[in-house]
């Protein structure tokens with residue numbers, strides 16, 4: 126039988142078990158579990174363990190000193206990012222809901238991060254991001270409004286230094302990005318985002334199958 130190649134490769138039951146194992150490979154501490162509980166109560170979807178682990182790894186890989194996050198939530202992704210960043214690194218995190226950010230502030234403190242490691246900016250992302258410095262960030266993590274993902278991409282390209290990394294959470298949209306014949310607007314926007322990132326001449330992309338899909342791309346130097 127011909128060996129399967131590339132896109133033809135079958136996904137087996139064993140692989141699903143392995144992926145479930147991978148998703149909990151990086152253990153989460155009490156502060157993360159507390160932030161997850163607050164997110165659950167507020168009806169907010171936080172990143173999975175596996176996505177959190179990938180964010181830590183990526184922040185460490187780019188030796189991140191400055192990270193911008195769109196969508197603080199109750200702080201789950203922020204704690205993972207802070208764990209991967211340099212010890213003197215600062216996370217700038219934006220959310221339109223200041224109450225969520227209060228939970229995130231408590232969670233960061235419970236996780237052992239000093240107050241000066243995070244800058245909380247309340248407000249709509251597309252009003253806040255233009256105020257952040259050009260080329261001032263090593264990593265931009267986008268987990269806000271999916272309808273705005275193409276605007277986040279444009280802002281991220283401006284905010285990132287050469288060699289910096291942009292990541293988008295939730296690009297699988299629970300399987301709808303690949304499956305839905307007549308997709309809702311948010312899925313159509315995610316498809317446009319995937320195409321724009323894949324076809325960009327200034328980005329080196331990869332789509333990581335962790336959590337609900339983590340689209341990552343390095344801005345060429």
Ligand SMILES: C[S@@+](CC[C@H](N)C(=O)[O-])C[C@H]1O[C@@H](n2cnc3c(N)ncnc32)[C@H](O)[C@@H]1O
Pocket residue numbers: 164169170171172195196197198199200201202203219220221222225248249250251268269270273
């Ligand atoms: C999926 S949650 C973020 C979860 C968080 N990253 C985590 O893993 O803990 C999305 C967040 O984006 C915020 N949000 C939605 N639309 C926004 C916008 N236009 N500007 C800023 N924040 C927005 C919501 O208030 C919500 O807290």
